[in-house]
Amino acid sequence: MERLKTIDGFEGRKGPLLLIIMDGVGLGREDDSNAVHLAKTPTLDRLFKSDFFVPIAAHGEAVGLPSDEDMGNSEVGHNALGAGRVFAQGAKRVNEDFATGAVFGGALWNKIVQRANNGGAVHFIGLLSDANVHSNINHLYQMIERLAESGVKKVRVHPLLDGRDVGPRTAMTYVEPVEALLKRVRDEKGFDYVIASGGGRMNVTMDRYCADWNIVKRGWDAHVHGIGRQFRSCSEAVNTFYQEGVDDQYMGAFVIVDEGGNPVGKMQDGDCAVLYNFRGDRAIELSQAFDAGSDFKHFDRGNVPDVLYAGMMEYDSEAKVPKNYIVQPPLIQQTVAEYLALENIGMFAISETQKYGHVTYFWNGNKSGYINADLETYVEITSDRIPFDQAPKMKAYEITEKTIELLKSGKFKWGRLNFANGDMVGHTGVMEAAITAVETVDECVAKLLSVVEGLGGTVIVTADHGNADEMFEVKKGKKTAKTSHTLNKVPFVIVDFGFKSEYRLSGVSNPGLSNVAATICNLLGFEKPPQYDASLISFTK
Numbered sequence: 001m002e003r004l005k006t007i008d009g010f011e012g013r014k015g016p017l018l019l020i021i022m023d024g025v026g027l028g029r030e031d032d033s034n035a036v037h038l039a040k041t042p043t044l045d046r047l048f049k050s051d052f053f054v055p056i057a058a059h060g061e062a063v064g065l066p067s068d069e070d071m072g073n074s075e076v077g078h079n080a081l082g083a084g085r086v087f088a089q090g091a092k093r094v095n096e097d098f099a100t101g102a103v104f105g106g107a108l109w110n111k112i113v114q115r116a117n118n119g120g121a122v123h124f125i126g127l128l129s130d131a132n133v134h135s136n137i138n139h140l141y142q143m144i145e146r147l148a149e150s151g152v153k154k155v156r157v158h159p160l161l162d163g164r165d166v167g168p169r170t171a172m173t174y175v176e177p178v179e180a181l182l183k184r185v186r187d188e189k190g191f192d193y194v195i196a197s198g199g200g201r202m203n204v205t206m207d208r209y210c211a212d213w214n215i216v217k218r219g220w221d222a223h224v225h226g227i228g229r230q231f232r233s234c235s236e237a238v239n240t241f242y243q244e245g246v247d248d249q250y251m252g253a254f255v256i257v258d259e260g261g262n263p264v265g266k267m268q269d270g271d272c273a274v275l276y277n278f279r280g281d282r283a284i285e286l287s288q289a290f291d292a293g294s295d296f297k298h299f300d301r302g303n304v305p306d307v308l309y310a311g312m313m314e315y316d317s318e319a320k321v322p323k324n325y326i327v328q329p330p331l332i333q334q335t336v337a338e339y340l341a342l343e344n345i346g347m348f349a350i351s352e353t354q355k356y357g358h359v360t361y362f363w364n365g366n367k368s369g370y371i372n373a374d375l376e377t378y379v380e381i382t383s384d385r386i387p388f389d390q391a392p393k394m395k396a397y398e399i400t401e402k403t404i405e406l407l408k409s410g411k412f413k414w415g416r417l418n419f420a421n422g423d424m425v426g427h428t429g430v431m432e433a434a435i436t437a438v439e440t441v442d443e444c445v446a447k448l449l450s451v452v453e454g455l456g457g458t459v460i461v462t463a464d465h466g467n468a469d470e471m472f473e474v475k476k477g478k479k480t481a482k483t484s485h486t487l488n489k490v491p492f493v494i495v496d497f498g499f500k501s502e503y504r505l506s507g508v509s510n511p512g513l514s515n516v517a518a519t520i521c522n523l524l525g526f527e528k529p530p531q532y533d534a535s536l537i538s539f540t541k
């Protein structure tokens, strides 16, 4: 990698540059569905009126997703923020490989078919929706169809119900077509294709950042060993949980049993298991459970069957997780932190557990670990393990206090932090909690601004996608809680306490998250790397 060029006549400020990412805080309609609008936010209100405020795109093609109908998400958002340009992301990469058939042309897919034709079953585990955030059900359909065409006789599906990136009670929208497809294969080919186990994505299998390994254990026990609440069908499980007042994302682990009460889909030696999620954060822990040897310590796996396990993509290119994967991920290199490390810039990254991986791993291009441990400090404040509508302040105050300590240490020229509140509380769909979440973030931003002012530094406030900005939608006159991200733009604003009119907003057309990295380079006194998208500021000669 080449070194960055310095900017003639501008060497940045003596104080630190702080980047604040308000996760899930988008710019929505100014109406009663928008918690960001309803929250008392004196500081953000002032910032959004500043000359250095500009709305920027954080969804769809601006972050490497297939279309502008696709909402942004933390992974692609932090990839784009940290890489300074747009990479074709999970959904788009996988769609491309399905469209060209490359998915089925690889050695791994053929190994799966071969193993299956020697008597093993193929198990599919994954998030069951078309939200394109972690997975897309169309990929599952195509793989099932392909196996049936290849004569594979036994397939088991283990759906993780969504209700978070799609409506809170939409499971049957996805379960019914899967049941219909499996029935068609049974009827037309006489093959043994059924749903075997599953659960709600926030309660079963899809934990992230080691927030709660029990979530993974519940999934492992259900998918591998057939241990869980027993039902005769997936539809029966879903409807029972609804009657008990449980929404899709929080359903317990369930196991489908035959008339004799025997699980229909326990994993056996010689089977294959494919996790068809393409996004890494909530796929890594299950992958570790399948790939690890006897050194696995996170929970008791019981007898581990000899199963060929494959993820949809490589979820961590540094840690090489999983060992086997079907689609090549985007190779994200030359991230802004790598460039700044070459310039010996001291950097920190801080968040709480729920977003710690975003400001480190995803920011650095899906790579875990430090770029340069001598220059960097990563701090994780442990998140609460309770539903976040019950604790909407989360760990914002603790993050703020620790950030102040890091800023005042004088060891860091720039730092990045993520306040998880707007997103994690937005996902609960509880308006009052989301308002408290946004008000808490506003309060913390104010406190950090005053500290950076005292240090003669600069603050950038932005977000990675919307969520709290749309807390319900009105369908046929009825308000329905909306727990998913939004297609709204997000705020970007610079507060430069040493400003002497050296620069102005550059007026970049269609600004997005991928323009932030170049702006960070500029504010630190460096030209952007040539291959980066344009900076949001330009220097007045």
Ligand SMILES: O=C(O)[C@H](O)COP(=O)(O)O
Residues within 6 Å of the ligand: 072, 073, 074, 075, 133, 134, 164, 165, 282, 423, 427
């Ligand atoms: O994983 C989740 O919580 C949601 O599916 C996506 O939310 P995030 O992109 O904000 O993590």
Ligand SMILES: [Mn+2]
Residues within 6 Å of the ligand: 023, 024, 073, 074, 075, 077, 423, 464, 465
């Ligand atoms: Mn996010």
Ligand SMILES: [Mn+2]
Residues within 6 Å of the ligand: 024, 074, 423, 424, 427, 467, 485
């Ligand atoms: Mn989210």
